[in-house]
Amino acid sequence: MKYTSNSAFTDLNDQVFQFWDFSHIDPTGAQKGVDDKGNVILYTAGDLAAVMALNPDLKVLSANGFYDFVTPFYQTVLDLQQMPLLNQQVRQNLSARFYPSGHMVYLDGASRTALKADLANMYDSTVANTEALGRIRALQARVAH
Numbered sequence: 447m448k449y450t451s452n453s454a455f456t457d458l459n460d461q462v463f464q465f466w467d468f469s470h471i472d473p474t475g476a477q478k479g480v481d482d483k484g485n486v487i488l489y490t491a492g493d494l495a496a497v498m499a500l501n502p503d504l505k506v507l508s509a510n511g512f513y514d515f516v517t518p519f520y521q522t523v524l525d526l527q528q529m530p531l532l533n534q535q536v537r538q539n540l541s542a543r544f545y546p547s548g549h550m551v552y553l554d555g556a557s558r559t560a561l562k563a564d565l566a567n568m569y570d571s572t573v574a575n576t577e578a579l580g581r582i583r584a585l586q587a588r589v590a591h
Contacts, residue, residue: 503578511547
């Protein structure tokens with residue numbers, strides 16, 4: 447791509463966390479991001495639940511590495527299970543897969559291949575559902591106007 451930049455790149459580290467504002471009010475009106483002791487809690491499942499309420503045909507695949515040292519093991523699954531979804535049928539659109547990799551699943555060759563197959567299956571089943579595609583197109587048309 448021949449992109450260059452003079453800016454320094456700083457990944458997640460103590461300095462970034464020290465100055466980052468993690469506070470967030472989710473669609474339920476609850477304050478998220480920091481607990482009552484000031485500890486950072488990264489929680490976006492309420493936002494995902496709100497999007498899934500708008501589009502109940504949305505499919506979600508959570509790709510998780512067995513050797514992830516960033517996200518606590520199984521925490522994403524617990525968050526998905528506890529999402530404030532009013533329509534219980536929408537929960538069937540949530541899936542989680544685990545791969546023998548770390549946090550960035552796609553960096554491991556075998557995991558990347560398995561992830562690609564899982565995504566292809568999800569995409570194929572999604573586009574094969576013509577009723578859902580019709581509802582999504584109608585939703586997009588409403589939002590566009």
